[in-house]
Amino acid sequence: MKDKVIIYTSWNLNPKEGTGVATSVNNIIINLKSRGVKFEFIKNDFSYKPFSLLLIKRIISNIIFRYKIKKYDYKRLLGIDFDGFLIKKRGKYILNIRTNFSDIKEHEKGWLKFLCRIEELMQRVAIKKADKIIVQSEYTKNRIIKDYKIKNKEIIVIPNGIDNKKFNYKGIDNKNEKIILSVAGLYPRKGILELIEALKILKDKGIDFRHIHIGSGLMNRIINKKVKRLNLEKVSYFIGSKNTSFISKMYKKSTIFCHPALQEDFGNVFLEAMASGKPIVAFNNSNNETFVKNGINGFLVKNNDIKSLAYHLEYLLKNDRLCKRMGNESLKMIKFYSWDKTTVRILKEIRKD
Numbered sequence: 001m002k003d004k005v006i007i008y009t010s011w012n013l014n015p016k017e018g019t020g021v022a023t024s025v026n027n028i029i030i031n032l033k034s035r036g037v038k039f040e041f042i043k044n045d046f047s048y049k050p051f052s053l054l055l056i057k058r059i060i061s062n063i064i065f066r067y068k069i070k071k072y073d074y075k076r077l078l079g080i081d082f083d084g085f086l087i088k089k090r091g092k093y094i095l096n097i098r099t100n101f102s103d104i105k106e107h108e109k110g111w112l113k114f115l116c117r118i119e120e121l122m123q124r125v126a127i128k129k130a131d132k133i134i135v136q137s138e139y140t141k142n143r144i145i146k147d148y149k150i151k152n153k154e155i156i157v158i159p160n161g162i163d164n165k166k167f168n169y170k171g172i173d174n175k176n177e178k179i180i181l182s183v184a185g186l187y188p189r190k191g192i193l194e195l196i197e198a199l200k201i202l203k204d205k206g207i208d209f210r211h212i213h214i215g216s217g218l219m220n221r222i223i224n225k226k227v228k229r230l231n232l233e234k235v236s237y238f239i240g241s242k243n244t245s246f247i248s249k250m251y252k253k254s255t256i257f258c259h260p261a262l263q264e265d266f267g268n269v270f271l272e273a274m275a276s277g278k279p280i281v282a283f284n285n286s287n288n289e290t291f292v293k294n295g296i297n298g299f300l301v302k303n304n305d306i307k308s309l310a311y312h313l314e315y316l317l318k319n320d321r322l323c324k325r326m327g328n329e330s331l332k333m334i335k336f337y338s339w340d341k342t343t344v345r346i347l348k349e350i351r352k353d
Contacts, residue, residue: 107189161339186217191260279326
């Protein structure tokens with residue numbers, strides 16, 4: 001086969017399992033196809049359940065890919081995160097880093113932190129081989145230069161987009177309910193334990209609200225125990241992973257979007273909340289300030305400051321006009337993001353000699 005361009009990922013592309021990376025890669029592939037671009041897309045269809053086998057499956061996939069790619073006469077290869085790190089280069093190798101494992105390992109715990117360290121080593125090999133690197137944010141660009149001591153390597157920043165047909169402000173209906181929505185995998189760096197502590201403060205003050213969290217992960221059991229221990233079962237609901245249609249409806253029904261992550265390379269959920277016209281409350285770290293302009297479309301809170309997090313959530317819950325004004329600001333900001341723009345820029349970098 002003589003395909004000029006190959007795109008390869010070992011990541012599962014079911015958004016319910018693969019989270020933000022899956023959403024991003026799927027949208028890029030869809031937009032490339034809609035433009036009539038000819039390329040070979042090689043991916044995995046295996047499940048990541050149990051999660052403990054995730055890294056092993058990704059390594060096996062890359063071993064298989066090393067030999068599979070031999071039958072292709074390619075000119076350019078685009079790999080995701082560290083995918084393609086085992087290949088013997090015959091064409092141009094472009095690495096699209098969507099997760100900086102050197103960064104996130106600092107915010108994870110236990111054996112998940114150990115997995116990140118191994119992925120960091122593979123990413124280091126991939127970066128060394130890559131002719132060009134594409135990242136999602138200036139934050140990630142600066143971090144990988146520092147973490148991997150990159151010199152004389154072209155690094156291009158291309159932000160993700162948003163599907164305005166799936167996430168938008170149309171048909172909003174929250175029936176005057178006060179809903180705090182959070183959407184994230186249940187892992188230490190997502191800050192959900194910190195959010196639960198803030199919810200406890202709101203409940204103890206008699207604030208009227210309901211919290212709904214979409215997403216699952218390794219901390220399911222720990223979080224459920226904490227919700228029960230703090231007697232939050234009647235106000236905080238963890239409903240697991242859901243499809244895009246359901247998530248979009250929940251954005252529309254919510255009053256506030258809260259994303260207390262302790263680290264984000266990009267943060268697709270910010271774009272989803274902005275497209276849905278929501279005010280956002282988040283910790284002030286990593287790439288979060290790109291999307292949350294403090295006092296304009298939401299509030300940035302000092303990292304791990306539970307009392308401040310609770311205060312700003314309460315402030316918005318009690319101020320409908322402010323929520324609407326900040327939501328309108330989010331709608332203005334989202335106009336700069338689209339998957340069409342993102343795909344055009346990525347395609348340009350792939351084709352560039």
